Amino acid sequence: MKFSELGLAEPFLRAAEAQGYETATPIQAKAIPVVLSGQDLIGCAQTGTGKTAAFTLPMLDRLMQTLPPRSKKKSSGRSGGKPKPRALRALVLSPTRELAAQISDSLDRYGKFSPLRQTVVFGGVSQHHQVKALRHGVDALVATPGRLLDLVEQGYIDLSNVEVLVFDEADQMLDMGFLPDLKKIVAKVPKRRQTLMFSATMPNEIRRLAQQWLSNPAAIEVGPAATPVERIAQSVHLVDKKRKPDLLTLFLKETPRVRTLVFSRTKHGADKIVKRLKKDGVYAAAIHGNKSQGARSRALAQFKSKNPPVLVATDIAARGLDINNVSHIVNFDLPESPETYIHRIGRTARAGAEGVAVSFCAGDERGLLKQIERLTKRTIAVEKTIDGFEPTDPVSLRSGNGRQNGSQGRGRSRYRKGGNSRGFRAKTGSASSGGEQPRRRKGSTEPDPKRKKATSASSSVSGNGTRKRRRRRPVTK
Ligand code: AMP
Numbered sequence: 449m450k451f452s453e454l455g456l457a458e459p460f461l462r463a464a465e466a467q468g469y470e471t472a473t474p475i476q477a478k479a480i481p482v483v484l485s486g487q488d489l490i491g492c493a494q495t496g497t498g499k500t501a502a503f504t505l506p507m508l509d510r511l512m513q514t515l516p517p518r519s520k521k522k523s524s525g526r527s528g529g530k531p532k533p534r535a536l537r538a539l540v541l542s543p544t545r546e547l548a549a550q551i552s553d554s555l556d557r558y559g560k561f562s563p564l565r566q567t568v569v570f571g572g573v574s575q576h577h578q579v580k581a582l583r584h585g586v587d588a589l590v591a592t593p594g595r596l597l598d599l600v601e602q603g604y605i606d607l608s609n610v611e612v613l614v615f616d617e618a619d620q621m622l623d624m625g626f627l628p629d630l631k632k633i634v635a636k637v638p639k640r641r642q643t644l645m646f647s648a649t650m651p652n653e654i655r656r657l658a659q660q661w662l663s664n665p666a667a668i669e670v671g672p673a674a675t676p677v678e679r680i681a682q683s684v685h686l687v688d689k690k691r692k693p694d695l696l697t698l699f700l701k702e703t704p705r706v707r708t709l710v711f712s713r714t715k716h717g718a719d720k721i722v723k724r725l726k727k728d729g730v731y732a733a734a735i736h737g738n739k740s741q742g743a744r745s746r747a748l749a750q751f752k753s754k755n756p757p758v759l760v761a762t763d764i765a766a767r768g769l770d771i772n773n774v775s776h777i778v779n780f781d782l783p784e785s786p787e788t789y790i791h792r793i794g795r796t797a798r799a800g801a802e803g804v805a806v807s808f809c810a811g812d813e814r815g816l817l818k819q820i821e822r823l824t825k826r827t828i829a830v831e832k833t834i835d836g837f838e839p840t841d842p843v844s845l846r847s848g849n850g851r852q853n854g855s856q857g858r859g860r861s862r863y864r865k866g867g868n869s870r871g872f873r874a875k876t877g878s879a880s881s882g883g884e885q886p887r888r889r890k891g892s893t894e895p896d897p898k899r900k901k902a903t904s905a906s907s908s909v910s911g912n913g914t915r916k917r918r919r920r921r922p923v924t925k
Contacts, residue, residue: 449477455484457512459561460505467557473498475670480506483644488665490658491646496794497670499616500554503644507538507612508559510642511587514611515563533585534565535609539637540590541630543620544764545570545741546748551616552590564588569605571595572741579604593621593629600636610637618647618654619787624764634661648794649787680777680793680803683829684817688841689810692780695837696721697728699778699806700758706775707751710760711792712736713781718760721780725758736762763788771795779807782816786823806831811841 449472451464472480475493482489483506493499516534540555542548552568559566566588567581575598582589582604589596589605599605613634615621621630643662647654650669658665687695700708712718715736725732733747751759752771763783774796783789789807796803807828809817821827833839 451476454480456480456505457509459512460509460558462561463558464501464505466560467501469501473502473670475499475668476502476505478668478670479503482666482668483507483642484509486510486642488642488662489644490662490665490667491644492650492667492669493646493648499646500551501558503614503616503646504540504551504554504558507540507614507644508555508562508564508588510612511537511564512562515587533583534587536586536589536606537609538588538612538614539596539607539610539633540588540614540616541593541596541621541633542590542616543592543624543626545572545592546744547617548590548592555588555590559588566590569595569599571598575599575604593626593633597629597632600633607633607636608638610641612642612644613637615643615645615647618645618657619649619651620764622651622653622657630657648791651787680796680805682793682805682807682826683831684807684809685831685837686833686839687808687810687837688839689812691837692808692810693721693724695808695834696778696780697725697730698834700725700730701728703776705804706773707756707771708758708776708778709751709771709774709795710758710778710780711783712760712762713783715762717781718762721760725760730758731755732758732760734760737764763792775803777803777805779805782807782809782813782820784816786816786819789820790824811839811843814843 451461451469451472454472454477456464475491475497479489479491479502483503489503491499491502493502514537540548540551542551548568548570552566555566564587565585567578567586568590569575569578569582570592571594575595578595578599582599596605600607615630621627643665645654645658645662645665685695696710710721710732712721715738718734718736722732722734733750735744735747735751739747747757747759748771750757760780777793777796779789779792783792793803793805796805807817817828
């Protein structure tokens with residue numbers, strides 16, 4: 449479907465065109481008319497589907513329709529003849545600083561030809577610049593929940609005029625323990641509002657919250673709730689835990705690749721991987737919650753550059769990041785929750801590209817692999833065993849959250865030959881995954897990001913299309 453058929457006003461059609469978007473993605477074709485109509489929406493969409501434009505374009509369009517004329521009324525107090533700052537009318541909540549900054553960048557791009565103003569607030573850095581940006585008044589605000597509440601409590605943000613409330617990556621916000629903060633925020637925005645909730649997966653908690661906070665929402669699902677995008681070639685190496693670092697170095701050195709993102713379950717693990725890669729002469733950087741925001745921003749900027757390091761990330765740090773041309777995903781550890789696997793591999797094959805996702809599965813991770821296969825309803829091809837990397841660890845069927853499966857030993861016997869080796873010298877003969885027990889998703893290993901250092905970014909969009917913009921500056925501690 450063409451953008452021009454969606455009912456968006458001219459400044460937003462022009463913005464989409466300026467981005468080079470010719471046709472709307474499926475989520476955009478479905479969501480934009482709903483959001484424009486003012487209806488609530490619950491959207492289940494994979495990453496890389498164009499979700500951000502699907503809600504920001506019509507949200508900005510609606511804000512434009514009700515943009516109050518610039519008031520000449522003097523505000524009370526000492527501000528003299530200055531017009532009253534504009535009221536905050538759209539609030540977008542995001543789980544991480546990086547995603548918040550990214551949404552804010554999108555708002556900038558999609559609002560480029562409108563007079564709307566927006567900014568972003570997130571935790572960790574000094575609030576000084578954020579408060580300054582807010583003082584001028586913004587129509588839309590992107591925020592992580594913790595910093596938002598801090599600023600509301602200090603009186604810098606007034607939520608009483610919010611007309612549109614958006615929860616992006618809602619499942620991730622719950623995983624990160626933001627539910628109490630979200631409840632407080634919902635209590636502070638007007639009951640009469642439009643609410644949009646987006647989530648990559650639809651666990652029951654999200655459905656329950658949607659029932660409480662949304663009113664008669666349209667439900668939109670793009671692709672089955674938990675199926676990885678088709679264009680990703682997925683495979684697994686069955687390998688002993690202690691051999692994983694060597695396998696990673698070998699893989700990275702022998703595989704033609706553009707940008708590679710390696711996932712580690714823990715922050716400590718990510719640092720260890722980077723240290724080892726550097727020792728082996730592989731250019732690498734880590735991104736996780738214990739890094740200062742300056743280090744995170746730097747690593748991300750390097751990763752987007754022409755000479756990217758291998759980026760070793762924890763799940764939360766990488767979630768929602770829109771980085772194009774990630775050719776390879778390596779799951780150094782299998783994630784505790786199969787849904788997380790889908791998020792991880794969704795970092796590749798974005799914007800129409802193809803991608804490769806390779807997982808390293810130790811003997812005690814076979815249960816996790818089995819869960820992933822059940823959720824994705826496909827068998828992940830087992831790579832041929834490489835000389836010197838034959839798995840010898842006992843196979844145990846650990847399921848997520850460290851729980852042990854009662855059916856220990858089952859699944860050990862199903863051996864498959866072959867696989868689809870990608871760039872390795874290999875020999876045949878490898879085991880399949882095992883394990884049965886379904887599991888609930890649970891909190892991540894990362895701490896609440898609102899207590900961490902972050903940077904601020906704020907910008908405004910002027911009516912003549914020129915952008916006044918304060919660049920996000922890395923902050924070094
Ligand atoms: P998102 O899922 O919002 O993170 O978007 C993923 C990527 O798709 C971003 O790089 C967008 O710029 C790009 N994108 C979004 N909508 C379109 C479209 N209609 N046509 C082409 N690319 C798009």
